[in-house]
Amino acid sequence: MKEKRFLSCGFALLMGVIAIAGCSGQPAKDAPASDTAAQTTAQAEGQSSAPGDSGAESEGPAVSVDSFDWKQFEGEEVVLATYLGTEADYLESLLPEFYDLTGIQVTIQQYPEEQLYQQIQLDTSSHTGNIDCFTMDMMRIAEFAKAGYLAKVEEYLNNPALTDMEWYDKEDILAGPMGAAKYDGELFGIPSTGETSIMFYRKDIFEEKGVEVPKTFEELWDVCERIDDPNGTRAIGLRGLRGSGMNIYTWTQFFRGFGGDFFVDFPKDMTPTVNTLEAVEAVQYYAGLLQQFGPSDVAGYTNLDIQNAQMSGAIAITMDANVFATIIEDENTSSTAGKWGYAMVPGGKGGQWPSIYSHIMCINNYTDAKEAAWLFIEWATSPEITQKRGLATGVPARRSTWESQEFIDQMQYVGNGAYIDVCVEALEKADAGYRPVFENWNEMGDYLGIALQDVISSENTEGAQKALDGAQDQILGMLKDKGYIN
């Protein structure tokens, strides 16, 4: 065991160096297509590029050229800013197809997550319009929409001159991610990915200890108690590091599951309710579970640390983003590939709360090339291109892709097909209001995340009420300062 540990240490060092070489610099929030994801999906791409070669297939839109004028903005140029990673590389590789179809020249700029927001913030707030469209974290839509930086896309989506209605089939886009692209009832973008959270568990360990897959929080605690091995594989690992997109992303499954909510009545009554009985219960459960059955330094775990712990066999259960699946099932990097089972996340008296997360493609309100940018977004989020991208990432935002035989075949290796069933169910159940989408969510979520991490990193869970009272005060003060409540 110890030898193995030391080996994995060397491996981790190597991974670190690779990550640095990848120049990512910081842990990505919210577990969207991370660098590791990028590495592993590269192969998937290699495979999917073969059908892509049969160009006849990709001339689907060409058929509809008769009725829809794809060439109407020929000669225009569009710049897309998006997340650094293989998904962007892949989209880039499809650009010649788009150019042939429309004559629009698209340039893709890739940035690490935080730099991406800063670039967009800079470009939109200065009204320069250098970046015509961009991919955004759904939790940031509110900020940018409120500031007037985003174009409303409803008018493009419903305009037959700009959207090839039948071919685009907007009803096919999953409701959860689509809801995440809305702010105040208005649509500000189109989801390019659709992620949710699922429960990952080690089938072999469950079988060996003879435990059932937990459906409720009580059962989960029970299972953890029975399978935990303090000197080997710990029972469970969940994100511990503070942050609205970090530990709060996974903790909300419990918070909502215990019946708690962030506000009295969002968005009408914005009085925060984060120190209620349910909140305390959720923090005590989450922190207690991790303190007793988690790795000893889980309080500092990011999404990447969870993946590493899964791959190295340090933890047996986690409830996190489904995008992890293709990463931990990669035999080249994961020592636990093929051993994972997939299930819906357990629930409590508040029901099951699988998370929702999505990258939204938006149009800069200050660009002159809005229509051309729309054509590009329309193309990139179309059933056909979504399918191609989905094969590479495993998290498409369209139902048709989830149901397509090619996608099902491709994902068959993940938990013997269980992945597809669980994800579809979770995506259907997932509520777009998983976390409240408003301009100051990041600040609010961070205050909560600090309180939560504070409790996890302490000796016991007695400090939960005090930590949450502190967070409630800070959030209350912030909301008053910003004029949400009096």
Place this chain on the structure above:
Amino acid sequence: MKKPSDNTAPGRSGWAERHYLALFLAPSLILLLAFAGYITISLIYLSLCSWNVSSPAPVFTGMGNYVSIVRDMSFWKSLGRTCIYLIATVTGEVVTGFITAWLFNRKLRGIRILRTLILIPMAITPVVAGMFWKVMYNTSYGPINYFLSLAGIKGPAWIASGRTAFLSVLVVNIWQWMPFSFLTITAGLASLPTDVYEAARIDGASSMQILFRVTIPMLKQVLLTLVLLRSIEALKAYDLVYIMTSGGPGEATQLLPFYIYTKGFTWFDFGAAAAMSLILLVIANNLFKLFINKTGVKVFYE
């Protein structure tokens, strides 16, 4: 001093001759104004504005930001933590740097290779060092706890425990910047005159007496400059925290620069971030002024 051109435009060149100092200085003054003056003035103005996600254009609000900062407990705690961090890292770096420099300041075989090896941490990018140490501190596969477990000790959670996180970050910072002290002090030691030591030895001084009565007093300027440089750096400390802990667990390692970053670039509350930066700037300025006046360190060798 008359030039032929004086006949054609006497007034103009006369002015230039009288103001030649200003003219020579002009290019650098303009650069200074553009890059330091403008930015400072903008910062001051911005700190008096409300500029955040709710009000996307800066709106003048007077002292509003400062009032909420004074009431913000996180700010005061972060400031306090920064002060402790400053004192602890600078002391740690200078003391360990001095000891190693003093030990290595003799003629031994292979000493030059050793000196080079000591400098390695400083040559590593802080981001890389942070990621490297994150792995070192890891409890499931990190080497530190592995070796502790060989000795039968169950290591703590290091950066994931409220009790040890601050200390763990501190240690990494000292590890990384001790070589800088080492380098500076080694250079200082090499420049000391040898006759003083000869005289001391002839007078029968012990090596400890030589160290405390001769070497350290003669190195005073070097040491004080070193303290000043490292203090400035410590007040800006941000990278290690950002990579290793994100200020956590809770707020245990949240230094003021990191808090300012969070306010400005995660919560997009630029007004408040500007005000905090200004407060930090004023504090730093006065602290260093006091330091320079009290210790008599020569910042400019005029």
